[in-house]
Structure formats: structure tokens, C-alpha cells
Amino acid sequence: MNKKNPWVPMVTLGGLFFIFGLVSWVNAILIPYFKVACELTHTQSYFVALAFYIAYLVMSIPASRLLNRVGYKKGIMTGLWFMAAGTLLFVPAAWLRTYGIFLSGLFVTGTGLAILQTAANPYVTMIGPIESAAQRISMMGLCNKIAGILAPLLFAAVILKSSDSELFEMIRLEVVTGEEKNRLLDELIRRVMVPYALLSVFLFLFGYSIRFIALPDFPPGQQAEDEKDNQTGRASILDYPYLILGAGAIFFHVAAQVISIDTVISYAESMGLDLNEAKLFPSITLSCALGGYLLGILLIPKVVSQKRMLQISTITGLLLSCGVLLIPGSIRFMGLQTDCSIWFLCAMGVPNALIYAGIWPLAIRDLGKWTSRGSSLMVMALCGNAFMPVIYGLLADRFSVRTGYLVLIPCFLYLIFYSFYGYKIEHWKNKNS
Numbered sequence: 001m002n003k004k005n006p007w008v009p010m011v012t013l014g015g016l017f018f019i020f021g022l023v024s025w026v027n028a029i030l031i032p033y034f035k036v037a038c039e040l041t042h043t044q045s046y047f048v049a050l051a052f053y054i055a056y057l058v059m060s061i062p063a064s065r066l067l068n069r070v071g072y073k074k075g076i077m078t079g080l081w082f083m084a085a086g087t088l089l090f091v092p093a094a095w096l097r098t099y100g101i102f103l104s105g106l107f108v109t110g111t112g113l114a115i116l117q118t119a120a121n122p123y124v125t126m127i128g129p130i131e132s133a134a135q136r137i138s139m140m141g142l143c144n145k146i147a148g149i150l151a152p153l154l155f156a157a158v159i160l161k162s163s164d165s166e167l168f169e170m171i172r173l174e175v176v177t178g179e180e181k182n183r184l185l186d187e188l189i190r191r192v193m194v195p196y197a198l199l200s201v202f203l204f205l206f207g208y209s210i211r212f213i214a215l216p217d218f219p220p221g222q223q224a225e226d227e228k229d230n231q232t233g234r235a236s237i238l239d240y241p242y243l244i245l246g247a248g249a250i251f252f253h254v255a256a257q258v259i260s261i262d263t264v265i266s267y268a269e270s271m272g273l274d275l276n277e278a279k280l281f282p283s284i285t286l287s288c289a290l291g292g293y294l295l296g297i298l299l300i301p302k303v304v305s306q307k308r309m310l311q312i313s314t315i316t317g318l319l320l321s322c323g324v325l326l327i328p329g330s331i332r333f334m335g336l337q338t339d340c341s342i343w344f345l346c347a348m349g350v351p352n353a354l355i356y357a358g359i360w361p362l363a364i365r366d367l368g369k370w371t372s373r374g375s376s377l378m379v380m381a382l383c384g385n386a387f388m389p390v391i392y393g394l395l396a397d398r399f400s401v402r403t404g405y406l407v408l409i410p411c412f413l414y415l416i417f418y419s420f421y422g423y424k425i426e427h428w429k430n431k432n433s
Helices: 005-023 027-037 046-087 090-096 098-128 130-159 164-172 179-214 241-262 264-269 280-299 306-326 343-347 349-363 368-398 403-420
Strands: 330-333 336-339
Touching: 005 046, 005 098, 005 130, 005 164, 005 179, 027 046, 027 098, 027 130, 027 241, 046 090, 046 098, 046 179, 046 241, 046 343, 046 368, 090 098, 090 179, 098 130, 098 368, 130 280, 130 306, 130 349, 164 179, 164 280, 241 264, 241 280, 241 349, 241 368, 241 403, 264 280, 264 343, 280 306, 280 343, 280 349, 306 343, 306 349, 306 403, 336 343, 343 349, 349 368, 349 403
Parallel strands: none
Antiparallel strands: 330 336
16 A cells, blocks of 8 residues: 555545446446347347456456566556457447447457456455455445446437337337338447447546556565465465355356346336336446445444345345245336336345455455465456356246346355355365365
8 A cells, every 4th residue: 555645546446446337337238229239139138248257257367467477557557458449349340230249349348357357356355454345345336336327327328319219119019121120220339339439548548547646566476465474285276165165156146246237127128118218227226236335334344244244135135036036016116117026126236235345355365375366266256247147038038037037046045155154164174085
């Protein structure tokens, strides 16, 4: 930390987490938007999440090696420039209306985020006492979720028109066909060109500005000052069960979180709402997450320990999942007539915010010289965002959009296991057998 001005690193990291949210959570509206403009099935549309988050699995180890080689500042610059390149690919993708190029752009953008996440998460965890790490992560989460609330609304404001509801209905009912339909879809998808070109320029300039910010260059290989005293006898990160199980917890947590946000528009549309009305629901879900982060900041660790809050949150997530699947009834709220189950889905934002903040410090504690590699493993686990939405899409296509939420149940059951028992496992039982 910069002792003279300790807030400079925190403000810079807050800005990075804001960018994480801005770029990540816009997927919630990109998915239904691409579904219409590129004429996709539910399953195909969730390849947006697959292409974006698979980069975490593929690129996290290279990202760790990059950070070990060049340090944090140059690594953060590189990550932002990867994101700039990825968002720039949206321009030719939109011009050609080619879904494959969009997916390539999302993968490159995800690669940049993998680099940034590998740097930022352990930095936030170790920038102060481990007992209050969940509080600091909650602060970063506030920045992330504020951006997430704004992202779909800003995208909708820039891209969507009031007359689009009629256009979407005409396309759905196949009132227009042939060349006229292609012309309308081309016009629709090319609306993303200017905003994504501007976003690319912003990311490049922000990356360049990092070199002038007083952010301590904290090489990952030297994260733990007591590294040389780490005489644990463990040969690799695989000898830390609570880390391996924690990576599994992150996998299932982010899967549950992204499903609750990225699918909520399609779920609302299944209740008769159009895209202009349904666009509110990701922001509502993320507003609930914002409330969760505020609770974390206020309560952890003075009122509730981060371990206890994690346990409460995982159980709450399971109960809300059951509510989505099992509780019937129609409700009119915020001027919208919907099935009440969608509000259970939105409320899931509160426990999901607190789950992430609770898992990370428990999983990377006391890793010593393995902290950098352990962080890479945790970032790799964010690929849960890639796979579970596709599984949800398969269930939605095969059965119904509501039945697809069955995937939430095993996610929260595993999280309950980790919060009560998994984090305590210091050694594998068969280590000496």
C-alpha cells in the first residue's frame, strides 16, 4: 500500500471493478438482443456467456505468468488493452451480422478481464487484515454492481427505440421475411457499432493512464512477506483442500449469480413483457446485490463474522431457488404484471453478493508462495459463468424457461457444504496413506 495516500490504490481498484461490471453485466441484455438480431435459440444465445467466461478457464494461468513477469501495473494495462481489442471486434461483427465474430470479441474481452481479475482479487484480499477482507471485497462489489445496474439501462437507452417492441413482435410472428427481414435485422444489430467503438477507445485510454497512477507495483511472486517462512511441506496448490474446494464454490456461486441475472430478461418475456419492459430486471437484481454489499460493509466483521454471513447467505440462496421453482401466483409490482417467482430470482442478488465476498478470503488464506497460483485457480473457476447458462438454455429449450432454474439447486447445495464444512479441510485424508 501507498502509506502516504492509501486511498489511491483502493480508488483505482474501485474503478477497475466498475469496468468489470460495466463490461460483464451488459451481457444480460446482449443475450436477448443477439437472440433477436442473429435469430438464435435459447441455447445459442447463451453462447454469449460461454464465449465471454470461458476465457477465465483458458487464460488464467497465462495471466498469472504474465503478472509474475511484468508486475501489476503493466499487467493491468495489458488487460485493459485486451478488453479494448475485444470490444472493437464488435464493429466488424455488427457490420457483417456474424455471430461468430461477436463471440470472438467476447472471448478477447474475457481474456482481458481474466488478467485484471487475477491481479485485483488477491490484491484487495491482502491489502489489509484477512478478517476484514470480505468487507473490502464488498466495497469493490459495490463498484461492480453499480456499473452492472447502469450497464443494461445505458445499453437500452443507446440501442433500443420505443418502436422496437412492434419490430420484435413482427419478427417473432414472421410478418416480415426475406430481404426486408434481413434489412431490418442488419439495421438493428449495427446500432452497437458506435457505442462499442467508443467503449474501445475509453478502455485503451484508461489502460494507458494506469502508468501515471500511483498504484504500488506488487509482484504476485512476492505477495506474502512471510513466504520464506512458509514451511508447510506442501508441494503444490493441490495440497490445499480448502483452496480446491473453494474454487469449486466459486464455480457454482458465479454460475448461480449469472443465471439469475443473464436469464431474467428472457424469463420476464415469457410472462408477456417486451424487451423494453424486461430490461429493468437485471438492474433490479443487481440493485439487490448492491444492498447485499452494503450489508457486508455494515455488518462484517463487527456484527457478524464473514464465515457466519456466508452460511446464512448460502441457505438463503437455496430457499429463494426453491421459491422460483415452486411458488405460484401472479403479482403486480413496480407497474409490471408478472409471476411472483421472478421476484425471488431478483432477490437472489442479496445473498449472491455476500457469498462471493465470503468464499475468496477463506479459500486463499495462508497460501504463502502459492498465493498467485491459488488466485489463478480461483479466477479459472469463474468459468462457471460459461457452462451453467448453456445448461440452463438446454433445459429451457427442452422443457420451459422456469424449469431451467433447476440448475440453481445443486449450486447452492454445494455452497452450503463449503460454507459449513469444506473450508475447514486443511489436509486430504489419504495424504499419508
